[in-house]
Amino acid sequence: MIADEFKEEIEExxxxxxxxxxxxxxxxxxxxxxxxxxxxHGDYSTNIALRLSKLTEQSPQETAHLxxxxxxxxVQVAQPGFLNMSVSLDRLAVEMAEILKQKERxxxxxxxxxxxxxxxxxxxxxxxxxxxxxxxxxxQAIYNLFSFQGNRTIGxxxxxxxxxxxxxxxxxxxRVLEGKSDSERKHFLLNLSVEEMERLYTEFHLQAENNEKxxxxxxxxxxxxxxxxxxxxxxxxxxxxxSLKEFDExxxxxxxxxxxxxxxxxxxxxxxGIIEEVQKKGIAKESQGALIVEFEDMPPxxxxxxxxASTYFTRDLATARYRLKKWEPDFVVIETGAEQxxxxxxxxxTVELLxxxxxxxxxxxxxxxxRTKEGKFSTRRGKTVQLKEVLEDAIExxxxxxxxxATGGLDEYEKKEVARMVGIGGVKYNDLVQHPRKDIVFEWxxxxxxxxxxxxxxxxxxxxxxxxxxxxxxxxxxxxxxISPAETSLLRILQGFPLQARLxxxxxxxxxxxxxxxxxxxxxxxxxxxxxxxxxxxxxAKDFRLCLTAATAQILKTSLSLLGIEAPERM
Ligand code: ARG
Numbered sequence: 001m002i003a004d005e006f007k008e009e010i011e012e013x014x015x016x017x018x019x020x021x022x023x024x025x026x027x028x029x030x031x032x033x034x035x036x037x038x039x040x041h042g043d044y045s046t047n048i049a050l051r052l053s054k055l056t057e058q059s060p061q062e063t064a065h066l067x068x069x070x071x072x073x074x075v076q077v078a079q080p081g082f083l084n085m086s087v088s089l090d091r092l093a094v095e096m097a098e099i100l101k102q103k104e105r106x107x108x109x110x111x112x113x114x115x116x117x118x119x120x121x122x123x124x125x126x127x128x129x130x131x132x133x134x135x136x137x138x139x140q141a142i143y144n145l146f147s148f149q150g151n152r153t154i155g156x157x158x159x160x161x162x163x164x165x166x167x168x169x170x171x172x173x174x175r176v177l178e179g180k181s182d183s184e185r186k187h188f189l190l191n192l193s194v195e196e197m198e199r200l201y202t203e204f205h206l207q208a209e210n211n212e213k214x215x216x217x218x219x220x221x222x223x224x225x226x227x228x229x230x231x232x233x234x235x236x237x238x239x240x241x242x243s244l245k246e247f248d249e250x251x252x253x254x255x256x257x258x259x260x261x262x263x264x265x266x267x268x269x270x271x272x273g274i275i276e277e278v279q280k281k282g283i284a285k286e287s288q289g290a291l292i293v294e295f296e297d298m299p300p301x302x303x304x305x306x307x308x309a310s311t312y313f314t315r316d317l318a319t320a321r322y323r324l325k326k327w328e329p330d331f332v333v334i335e336t337g338a339e340q341x342x343x344x345x346x347x348x349x350t351v352e353l354l355x356x357x358x359x360x361x362x363x364x365x366x367x368x369x370x371r372t373k374e375g376k377f378s379t380r381r382g383k384t385v386q387l388k389e390v391l392e393d394a395i396e397x398x399x400x401x402x403x404x405x406a407t408g409g410l411d412e413y414e415k416k417e418v419a420r421m422v423g424i425g426g427v428k429y430n431d432l433v434q435h436p437r438k439d440i441v442f443e444w445x446x447x448x449x450x451x452x453x454x455x456x457x458x459x460x461x462x463x464x465x466x467x468x469x470x471x472x473x474x475x476x477x478x479x480x481x482x483i484s485p486a487e488t489s490l491l492r493i494l495q496g497f498p499l500q501a502r503l504x505x506x507x508x509x510x511x512x513x514x515x516x517x518x519x520x521x522x523x524x525x526x527x528x529x530x531x532x533x534x535x536x537x538x539x540x541a542k543d544f545r546l547c548l549t550a551a552t553a554q555i556l557k558t559s560l561s562l563l564g565i566e567a568p569e570r571m
Contacts, residue, residue: 001107001498002095003033006044006073006085013070014048022066024056035496042076042084043492044499049081089483092491097477099494099551104558107498109149109505113330116154116323117143120251120258121336123160124243125169125197128250128387130370131337134440137431138367138510139335140256140564145505145513148562154327158319158334159263161240164309165201167222168208172200173235174221189238194246195386197239219307226268226309240265246388253391254424255564267318271310274318275303283353293350301346316347317354324357331361333508338366338437365508368439391424394447398423401448401456402571410570418568422448422456425565429455432510432563453518455565458556461521463571465553468533472546480544486527490548493520497555501562510563517559524552 010031017023029051036045049064056063060081068075068083076084087095099106119139122132139155146153173192177185208214224232244261251257275291278284284291289306293313301313323332334344344364352359399419402410410418426447433453434440450456483491497516504512533549536542557567 001502002087002091002495003044003499007031007033007046009071009073010046010048010067010083013067014052017066017070023052023063026055028052029055033499035499036084039489039492041078041082042086043496044087045078045082045084047082049077049083053081087492087495089481089488089491092488092495093478095495096491096547096551099554100474100476100547103554104561106554107148107501107558109151109498109502111149111151113146113151114154114327115146115151116156116327116329116332117146117335118156118158118333119143119335120256121158121160122243122247125166125194125201125239126243127194127198128247130387131367133250133387134367134370134431134436135335135337136251136254136256137428137564138365138436140258141428141432141510141513141562142333142335142365142505142508144562144564145501145510148501149505154329155259156323157258157261157263159240159244159261159265161243162264162268162310162315163312164219164222164305166225166236166239167218167220168204169197169201169239170225170232170235171214171218171221172204173239174232176200189235192238192242194243197242219309222309223307250388250391253388254428255566262319262322264312264315264319267315267322268310270318270322271314274314274321277354278303278317278350281354283350293346293353295346295349298342298346298349301343301350313343313347316343317350320347320351320362321356324351329361331363333363333365335365335367335436338368340364341366363508365436367436370442371439372442391427394427395419395423397444397448398426398456401450414570418571421566421568422459422571425455425459425560428563428565429458429514433514435509435511453514455560458517458521458560459565459567460571461524462553462556462560462567463569464528465524465549465556466569468549469546469553471534472542474546474550475543478540478544478547480540482541483544484531486523486530487545487548490520490523490527490552493523494551494555497559501559504562513559513562517556517563520552520555520559524549524556 011028014023014028014031018025018028029048031046031048033044033046036042049067050060053060053063058066061077064077064081064083068077073085076086078084117139119142120132120136122128143153143155177188180188204214204218208218221232225236275284278293279291283293284303285294287300290302291304292300292302294300302311303314305311320332323329336344341364344362348359348362348364351357351362396419399415402415402419402422430442430447431440446452447454448456450460500512500516504510504516527548531545533542533545536545560567
């Protein structure tokens, strides 16, 4: 990518200047290349002269001029010592041809790390909630971005399928099943729904509020599950199976597939060993019958409860150790609600205290809350809102919009497909367009706005490109020289794609990919207002604009696919 070429050229110049004795010898800081906020400052810029001047006696300006003089390509020196570079028109044309040649491979990175990304991770026996929707969407985008950089990425859906809360559910179900025959029992467990399980669970909590005995009974039920009691296990298995079936419907609507779904229960067998190891290494401490881990700068974490039950914390230690052993990842990224950030800091620190891996190899990406104007979701179907209904609602609304703005020519099947892509894409984009940590607002008008910063706008621009491309043959490249400002700025944005994709992955920020795709779509529409493509003034101009259109379509499509959003050919 051009950013890397710029970086390498500067690095070579620095080494040369050192050899010539014009720059003091010593370790050179890493050259960092950024995209200036203001387009007038060029396509790329670096602050290397400012950083070097701290090591040498020279002023940043002097250092900047010194470096500029040693480079093959012209660069601008800007106050107080930035080096700015603009990519030449010739080079922009070469890059456009590269896009047409490499197609969906254009911009792919050559990193070769192994990365575990944990995302989605819903809790069984509960409905798939909005928080898990966010984790699924953001985690999938981060997964895609890492993979696009050439890394081997391993996705893991860490199902919440274990924990004392299952004691309550099991206790409730056992009460319902009391005195029932074997076949009645089977029938009940076969026909249980997630909604019913959630109801039973809530009911338990209402009753248990002032009832210590009931809470003890639930604890005992969980103990039986932990001890492997068959009939308890049967109930747990049924609730897991039923939940996964419902979750799968959501994943399939979302078009999401996660490589592994190990879940908390999977680690149950490792917990005793983990606790022993923590104790042996002298990190565990007894406290009122429970076992805890203390930290200098954080509250303690609970390793084992006073009743002997295992904890979420210990299961996460087991999970970390398993991942380290099984995949030997360069790093692990976990996407959950931001409220779990302390928990993960405790886990990551303990992993380091145990000597398993460095804390720096673990990242928690925490997402903010989902807000709606009314405080909660509204769909057309009534009060108890299921996530599946929200997604179906999105598709239905998208269908109406497509109907209304009909570019025509879509048959019924295509219309349904496009509505699905636009509806689901809209929900995803709305989630990704802001930095994960921020709260987001759910507003239908915004999600499906064909004119605003939305998936639909970008998808529509892509389809517009495809419709033009369907009417003519696109040449492989063009040597057209009479390029307008609108065309130049489109070319400039196109060449920026590889770096933007890399930054989005490095910073765990799919939102950077959203803003990139949006500005590319805007630049294309701006160009399209000013220029005729198919009826251009000359054959050269037409060929060039077809190339530009094809390159834009490709990059819009790649950008959307990194976000997990499909790009219909027609809309
Ligand atoms: N199931 C958990 C929840 O819904 C999220 C799991 C997060 N991942 C982890 N490794 N603990 O709160």
